[in-house]
Amino acid sequence: MHVGMKVRHPDLGIGTVKGVSEHLADIRFDSGLRSMAPEQSNLEPGEAQAEVSGLAVPLSTLVAETVSATIKELGLEREDALIGQMASRWENGVMILRPSDPALQSKEVPLESFFHKIVMMRNNLRVLEQKLFSGL
Numbered sequence: 001m002h003v004g005m006k007v008r009h010p011d012l013g014i015g016t017v018k019g020v021s022e023h024l025a026d027i028r029f030d031s032g033l034r035s036m037a038p039e040q041s042n043l044e045p046g047e048a049q050a051e052v053s054g055l056a057v058p059l060s061t062l063v064a065e066t067v068s069a070t071i072k073e074l075g076l077e078r079e080d081a082l083i084g085q086m087a088s089r090w091e092n093g094v095m096i097l098r099p100s101d102p103a104l105q106s107k108e109v110p111l112e113s114f115f116h117k118i119v120m121m122r123n124n125l126r127v128l129e130q131k132l133f134s135g136l
Helices: 059-074 078-084 111-134
Strands: 006-009 013-020 025-029 032-036 049-052 055-058 094-097 107-110
Touching (some): 006 025, 059 111
Antiparallel strands (some): 006 013, 049 055
16 A cells, blocks of 8 residues: 555545555545554555556556656657657747847747757656656
8 A cells, every 4th residue: 555546445435545654544535534554444446456566556657657668768758759840941940039138148049959948848847747646
């Protein structure tokens, strides 16, 4: 049993594990937060489970992490595909950042680099989001 795991109680219904100690688990049900001993509470997994090397994890977490690792390992991240789809009129284009103070120098950024950084940030936020929500 781990934090974020969904469990089913015969009387309380589906709950989410919010904390685990040596003998008790804090589980949030619709009726509120309950502390109970999992072995004596007739708890069952509340969603499909996969057992990997003796570790039970939610199937959705296992699939998401497996797909993400596979995409990364194969180098199939979307960032290259999106940059490759940039309209031909923008290829080798430059974005010019001109400050309001004319005494300051303008900055030129290749459009390809700019969009590559935007897509990288989006992908990094997705990874962060997955890590945050898979740990709940």
